[in-house]
Amino acid sequence: MIHKYKLNGYNIVLDVNSGAVHAVDELTYDLLDNVMPPFSPECPENVVKKLSRYYSAEDICSCYEEITQLYGEGLLFSEDDYEKFTKYAVASPVKAMCLLVSQDCNLRCEYCFASTGDFGLGRKLMDLETGKKAIDFLLEKSADRQNLEVDFFGGEPLMNFEVVKGITEYARSKEKEFGKNFRFTITTNGMLLDDAKIDYINKEMSNVVLSIDGRKEVNDRVRARVDGSGSYDRILPAYKKLVEKRGEKEYYVRGTFTKYNLDFADDVFHLYEQGFDQISVEPVVCDSKMPYAITERDLPKIFSEYERLAGKIIAGAKEGKRFNFFHFMLDLDQGPCAIKRLRGCGCGNEYVAVTPDGDIYPCHQFVGIEDWKMGNLNDDSFDESRKDYFAKAHIYSKKECKTCWARFYCSGGCNANNLIYAGDVHSAHKFSCEIEKKRLECAIMLKAVQSEENF
Amino acid sequence: MKHVKTLNKANLKKSAEKGGCGKCQASCQSACKTSCTVANQKCENLSK
Numbered sequence: 001m002i003h004k005y006k007l008n009g010y011n012i013v014l015d016v017n018s019g020a021v022h023a024v025d026e027l028t029y030d031l032l033d034n035v036m037p038p039f040s041p042e043c044p045e046n047v048v049k050k051l052s053r054y055y056s057a058e059d060i061c062s063c064y065e066e067i068t069q070l071y072g073e074g075l076l077f078s079e080d081d082y083e084k085f086t087k088y089a090v091a092s093p094v095k096a097m098c099l100l101v102s103q104d105c106n107l108r109c110e111y112c113f114a115s116t117g118d119f120g121l122g123r124k125l126m127d128l129e130t131g132k133k134a135i136d137f138l139l140e141k142s143a144d145r146q147n148l149e150v151d152f153f154g155g156e157p158l159m160n161f162e163v164v165k166g167i168t169e170y171a172r173s174k175e176k177e178f179g180k181n182f183r184f185t186i187t188t189n190g191m192l193l194d195d196a197k198i199d200y201i202n203k204e205m206s207n208v209v210l211s212i213d214g215r216k217e218v219n220d221r222v223r224a225r226v227d228g229s230g231s232y233d234r235i236l237p238a239y240k241k242l243v244e245k246r247g248e249k250e251y252y253v254r255g256t257f258t259k260y261n262l263d264f265a266d267d268v269f270h271l272y273e274q275g276f277d278q279i280s281v282e283p284v285v286c287d288s289k290m291p292y293a294i295t296e297r298d299l300p301k302i303f304s305e306y307e308r309l310a311g312k313i314i315a316g317a318k319e320g321k322r323f324n325f326f327h328f329m330l331d332l333d334q335g336p337c338a339i340k341r342l343r344g345c346g347c348g349n350e351y352v353a354v355t356p357d358g359d360i361y362p363c364h365q366f367v368g369i370e371d372w373k374m375g376n377l378n379d380d381s382f383d384e385s386r387k388d389y390f391a392k393a394h395i396y397s398k399k400e401c402k403t404c405w406a407r408f409y410c411s412g413g414c415n416a417n418n419l420i421y422a423g424d425v426h427s428a429h430k431f432s433c434e435i436e437k438k439r440l441e442c443a444i445m446l447k448a449v450q451s452e453e454n455f
Numbered sequence: 456m457k458h459v460k461t462l463n464k465a466n467l468k469k470s471a472e473k474g475g476c477g478k479c480q481a482s483c484q485s486a487c488k489t490s491c492t493v494a495n496q497k498c499e500n501l502s503k
């Protein structure tokens with residue numbers, strides 16, 4: 001299977017199953033519409049005839065030779081023979097955990113998937129005891145996995161920062177004994193950041209995600225305080241300080257774009273101009289009836305906006321303005337192995353979320369959906385059969401993904417989105433798919449530009 | 456090649472041979488978790 005498209009003056013051909021990416025000339029692009037395996041030694045006469053209106057017979061034949069050579073090398077029309085690896089898609093150790101240390105929030109962001117912080121479950125903070133039990137659970141269930149990830153999430157985790165510190169210290173104190181290496185991350189809205197918290201985060205957290213939507217008017221329209229006033233002026237200076245003191249450690253400023261800012265490329269550049277170089281701005285996913293919801297009708301505008309953003313990134317890079325846009329980051333050479341790519345979501349198997357009550361859910365997006373609860377830390381219940389169910393939710397078990405050209409990059413999407421918006425973990429949420437595919441096309445095109453222009 | 460420029464050398468098929476060890480970060484494709492989508496994840500299997 002191949003996927004080909006034109007973008008920004010490039011003709012790109014992706015060989016889906018080998019992952020090979022080719023930039024090709026017009027002739028190759030057209031010829032690929034007319035030939036496919038099994039290949040005869042010579043280019044079929046009817047094809048030569050058909051294309052000879054536009055190209056010389058000699059060129060057509062030499063191009064055909066290149067195509068068959070690439071086919072021989074397994075770089076075009078390669079076979080999908082990965083389904084056999086799904087036998088490894090079985091329950092595996094839990095190695096990552098999302099801790100909802102605060103089921104409460106000090107902002108009232110209009111689009112919050114957690115119902116402004118409490119997941120519809122009532123406002124609550126996690127106590128240290130529960131946090132420690134969660135770490136013990138992870139130490140036990142992670143079996144031989146060494147690298148363990150703990151993400152402090154909410155609500156707003158800084159509203160319960162003493163417990164964040166307590167949990168972090170407890171986990172660190174167990175690393176040696178259990179032969180584990182904890183990696184902490186925290187996602188914050190920035191409202192409570194002060195020097196002491198910044199220093200602690202920079203020391204202990206291997207990644208920090210700083211929420212901000214971009215331009216002040218865009219941010220403040222949705223990311224509002226309880227009294228309705230905006231958050232931009234409070235959080236921006238705090239983020240600048242945090243990033244300045246952070247050194248080389250990972251971070252992201254991340255925003256959400258909605259129907260209100262379909263010109264989000266300007267928000268990305270706004271964040272860059274504020275001094276950030278690790279930027280993520282992502283589409284809101286919500287009920288399509290919401291006033292800020294993006295819908296099918298917005299797709300053409302969203303597609304052209306991603307193209308505009310890619311264009312701006314190219315133009316900026318030529319002037320030495322470099323930054324990473326999360327969704328265009330793609331490593332064509334050293335990305336994860338094909339087996340890892342069969343499943344892009346570890347929920348309910350390698351990854352779980354824990355609430356202040358000690359309830360265990362497949363992930364943060366499932367929190368509050370009673371049917372999907374997997375157990376509770378306080379009575380040691382944990383439904384392992386659910387793990388198997390999620391382990392088997394790979395691209396070959398999802399009808400749309402099985403034949404999708406983007407399957408080894410998207411890896412089957414978000415199970416929670418699939419469930420909530422498409423009705424089933426195994427049904428692709430088509431709207432998200434369209435956006436994902438467009439972003440991938442842009443990301444791959446950027447690679448072509450980079451290899452040509454050496455930046 | 457005159458008509459085709461191949462941009463990458465890696466081949467997914469090879470990656471499968473010694474892959475699947477599970478040492479890498481757990482991933483999440485959702486918009487609300489920025490830290491870890493598959494496409495920009497790193498392999499952490501040093502023996503590969």
Ligand code: SF4
Nearest residue numbers: 337476477479498499
């Ligand atoms: S660490 Fe590398 S080889 Fe192991 S599962 Fe992850 S991507 Fe595959």
Ligand code: SF4
Nearest residue numbers: 401404410412413433
């Ligand atoms: S884009 Fe959609 S169909 Fe394609 S792999 Fe992702 S979820 Fe599946």
Ligand code: SF4
Nearest residue numbers: 345363414416483484
């Ligand atoms: S279900 Fe979605 S949000 Fe949850 S871990 Fe999977 S990809 Fe992430």
